[in-house]
Amino acid sequence: MRNRGTSDTSDSFVRLRAAIDRTGYYPEVVADGVGAAVAGEEVVSFYVHHEPTIERDEVRRHITVVVLTPSRLILAHTDEHAGDDLLPQPYTSTSTEAISLASIRSVVVTRMVANPTSGPQPAAEAVLTIGWGGVGRIDLEPAACADPQCEADHGYTGMLAADDFSLRVSAAAEGYDAVTSLLEFARALSASTHHDVRP
Numbered sequence: 001m002r003n004r005g006t007s008d009t010s011d012s013f014v015r016l017r018a019a020i021d022r023t024g025y026y027p028e029v030v031a032d033g034v035g036a037a038v039a040g041e042e043v044v045s046f047y048v049h050h051e052p053t054i055e056r057d058e059v060r061r062h063i064t065v066v067v068l069t070p071s072r073l074i075l076a077h078t079d080e081h082a083g084d085d086l087l088p089q090p091y092t093s094t095s096t097e098a099i100s101l102a103s104i105r106s107v108v109v110t111r112m113v114a115n116p117t118s119g120p121q122p123a124a125e126a127v128l129t130i131g132w133g134g135v136g137r138i139d140l141e142p143a144a145c146a147d148p149q150c151e152a153d154h155g156y157t158g159m160l161a162a163d164d165f166s167l168r169v170s171a172a173a174e175g176y177d178a179v180t181s182l183l184e185f186a187r188a189l190s191a192s193t194h195h196d197v198r199p
Helices: 011-023 027-038 176-192
Strands: 045-055 058-068 072-081 091-100 106-112 125-131 136-142 156-162 165-170
Touching: 011 027, 011 045, 011 058, 027 058, 027 072, 027 091, 045 165, 045 176, 058 165, 058 176, 106 176, 125 176, 165 176
Parallel strands: none
Antiparallel strands: 045 058, 058 072, 072 091, 106 125, 125 165, 136 156
């Protein structure tokens, strides 16, 4: 397959590039990194999340681009940095990761709806968490029994969770369209990671 990269003119890649351009956050740098990772595959669905963060008196920006292709989930993160000893000029760093859809173990979607008794409402906030076994998190706490007077050591209890990637979007910060778009991406990803299980 030819690596079309950022020169891909398919409709889906053009829409992805337009979404990256709309953020105004180093669009050439971001698109170049994303295009190299997509490597000419068809773009099935995507989500672009631009998130400024405040560190003391500085505003640092970060962009996350998630792309679904027929065979892979691609994550791209671009950050900006002040100059340092190795690179005296301000610079960006872009990291991409490509995960085989067959490797994805879980797609967790949490949606928060305000005033649920008022009839159908759009989600005010959504969290997408994807696990493929790259990062495991163990949450431990002391175990206890039902006897409030018991002073015995019951060891620990805990939970092992896959938490490789998580993205939270709020209508209050990014608008309802951003929440809806994330839920649409999550729906496409869930459909793509449905694997037939045959005996």
